[in-house]
Amino acid sequence: MSQKEQSFDAVSLRVMWARLISITDEGVSALVRTSFSPIVSESFDLSVIVLDAEGHSMAQGTQSIPSFTGCAPATLQHMLERFPPETLRPGDVVATNDPWMGTGHIFDINVMRPVFRQGRIVAYVISVTHLPDIGGTGYGASSTTQFEEGLLIPATKIVEGGTVNRFIVELIEANTRVPDQVLGDIMANVTCTELSARQLLEFMDEYGIDDLAPLSAAIRTQSEQAVRQGISRMRDGRYTNEFPIEGVDEPAKLACQIDVRGDSIHVDLAGTSPAVRRGMNSPLCFTNAYANFAIKCLAAPQVPNNEGSTQPVTVMAPAGCILNPDRPFPTGAKHTSGYFVMPLIFGALADASPETAQADSGMINVFNCQGVHRDGMPISTMYFASGGFGAMSRHDGLPTMSHPANNTGVSVEMWERMTSLALEKKELVPDSGGPGASRGGLGQATVMKNESGNPFTVHLMGFRTEFAAQGLHGGGAGHLREARINGELVDPKARLKLMPGDVMSRIEAGGGGYGEPFKRPPEQVLADVVNGYVSVEGALWSYGVDVDLEQMTARRR
Numbered sequence: 001m002s003q004k005e006q007s008f009d010a011v012s013l014r015v016m017w018a019r020l021i022s023i024t025d026e027g028v029s030a031l032v033r034t035s036f037s038p039i040v041s042e043s044f045d046l047s048v049i050v051l052d053a054e055g056h057s058m059a060q061g062t063q064s065i066p067s068f069t070g071c072a073p074a075t076l077q078h079m080l081e082r083f084p085p086e087t088l089r090p091g092d093v094v095a096t097n098d099p100w101m102g103t104g105h106i107f108d109i110n111v112m113r114p115v116f117r118q119g120r121i122v123a124y125v126i127s128v129t130h131l132p133d134i135g136g137t138g139y140g141a142s143s144t145t146q147f148e149e150g151l152l153i154p155a156t157k158i159v160e161g162g163t164v165n166r167f168i169v170e171l172i173e174a175n176t177r178v179p180d181q182v183l184g185d186i187m188a189n190v191t192c193t194e195l196s197a198r199q200l201l202e203f204m205d206e207y208g209i210d211d212l213a214p215l216s217a218a219i220r221t222q223s224e225q226a227v228r229q230g231i232s233r234m235r236d237g238r239y240t241n242e243f244p245i246e247g248v249d250e251p252a253k254l255a256c257q258i259d260v261r262g263d264s265i266h267v268d269l270a271g272t273s274p275a276v277r278r279g280m281n282s283p284l285c286f287t288n289a290y291a292n293f294a295i296k297c298l299a300a301p302q303v304p305n306n307e308g309s310t311q312p313v314t315v316m317a318p319a320g321c322i323l324n325p326d327r328p329f330p331t332g333a334k335h336t337s338g339y340f341v342m343p344l345i346f347g348a349l350a351d352a353s354p355e356t357a358q359a360d361s362g363m364i365n366v367f368n369c370q371g372v373h374r375d376g377m378p379i380s381t382m383y384f385a386s387g388g389f390g391a392m393s394r395h396d397g398l399p400t401m402s403h404p405a406n407n408t409g410v411s412v413e414m415w416e417r418m419t420s421l422a423l424e425k426k427e428l429v430p431d432s433g434g435p436g437a438s439r440g441g442l443g444q445a446t447v448m449k450n451e452s453g454n455p456f457t458v459h460l461m462g463f464r465t466e467f468a469a470q471g472l473h474g475g476g477a478g479h480l481r482e483a484r485i486n487g488e489l490v491d492p493k494a495r496l497k498l499m500p501g502d503v504m505s506r507i508e509a510g511g512g513g514y515g516e517p518f519k520r521p522p523e524q525v526l527a528d529v530v531n532g533y534v535s536v537e538g539a540l541w542s543y544g545v546d547v548d549l550e551q552m553t554a555r556r557r
Helices: 010-034 068-082 166-174 179-207 213-232 282-298 341-348 412-419 524-532 536-543
Strands: 046-052 057-061 093-096 110-116 121-129 156-160 237-245 252-261 264-268 314-315 364-372 378-386 420-426 444-450 457-460 482-485 496-499 503-507 545-548 553-556
Touching: 010 057, 010 121, 010 179, 010 213, 010 482, 046 179, 057 213, 068 110, 068 121, 068 282, 093 179, 093 264, 093 482, 121 179, 156 166, 156 179, 156 503, 166 341, 166 412, 179 378, 213 264, 213 282, 237 341, 252 341, 252 364, 264 282, 282 314, 282 341, 378 412, 378 444, 524 536, 524 545, 536 545
Parallel strands: 264 314
Antiparallel strands: 046 057, 046 121, 093 110, 093 156, 110 121, 237 252, 252 264, 364 378, 364 457, 420 444, 444 503, 457 496, 482 503, 545 553
């Protein structure tokens, strides 16, 4: 038996696998504690991934973004094309924010450190975070080419032999609005990879491992088998889906054809609209990551993420479409098209896998703001708010869930202190979840006032303002998203001015329902009304249930 075919007993494999995950979790912890911006420390817009010497991902931090994790193996290969393994030395750290090499837009920095043991590379650690700023117009959807979006950093040794590349540091410092935060976050990534590399070597010493390849192969094989088993439970066949999303001058269309054959799946995104001259395009790396994530959620959601789970899935998208744009199309708000890959696939496979398919989600929403704090400090940061989760066959959708990413929200106190934008209201929106036998998750309403005394530039990146989250198998649609400034509806993808005293209010979209609403038991509808999820009027309109709160009764009309 060759070393790469080495077998592990089930207990040993599980223990070592868990250790690798714990190493990446420690990397996440270090990243959060040493970062300068709340995008990382509060919102967890990050990933930490360990890859073997051949570039296969083995483990990720538990709190990691699916797109970052899904892109990492390809990102590493791009880096190694520029810096072949034999040219790397201990203490080297390579970084890039190239959208087509990294994770789809220039606002994410990808930082890689080779891990050396006894003079040879035994692994790589990659850390990815969303930066608070990278110059240009700023994080948003308004740019018309990639050149407007900011500073693009090709694959570069930001640290060489343990010495920081001062030119790169000065270049970033000269091109960003908040250089202390940007450089602080980048160096937090560098620190994170150093800690993870050190702990990985300690792990290898403890277990007497000279080569991680056999362990990596065993982990990836387990994950691949689990996903293949999940796919094999789906009904074989060809499945299609298409729907419109908000475009520029007219809606764009996303389309897919999915072939389920035995224990493998092929996703073809032919029929999808061409790329647009606004920053809504999703490079193939981002598109591919979310297509694979969607299949994994359907087939084997309980298995930790690594490259093995992607092996049964192939993804194609026509060159030049909005889900596979060419340079120099702008990609800043890639998520406004790329996030929809998940509901596109879920909708296509709703009949193939009805027990695991999910209705559409209201999805995470984000806006970016640039300005000056009341104390005179420059600000460039972003705010996350979430729509409702789509319902499933036996589960109501949870309210305000960060789907399909898994960011967390910034606390009200932190946000106000950091920006001097006051949150006057943050609450759930009754009746915003789509009705169904399983109810869609609620969106939320936020009201924010500019109390900085200075004008702010606000980049909105809203979607689901025209096309609501759809239900499945008879479930109803969730409510739409909207944004207003001083009570007036605004373009959901515009770059706007928020003057001192101006008030911005937003309503986040609700998730779709699952199953016929009239099959929802009246007692569950009563509980929804009591909890404030559904109004008394909504109970009657959507579910045909009369609710009497005084008597605490509910009956089907």
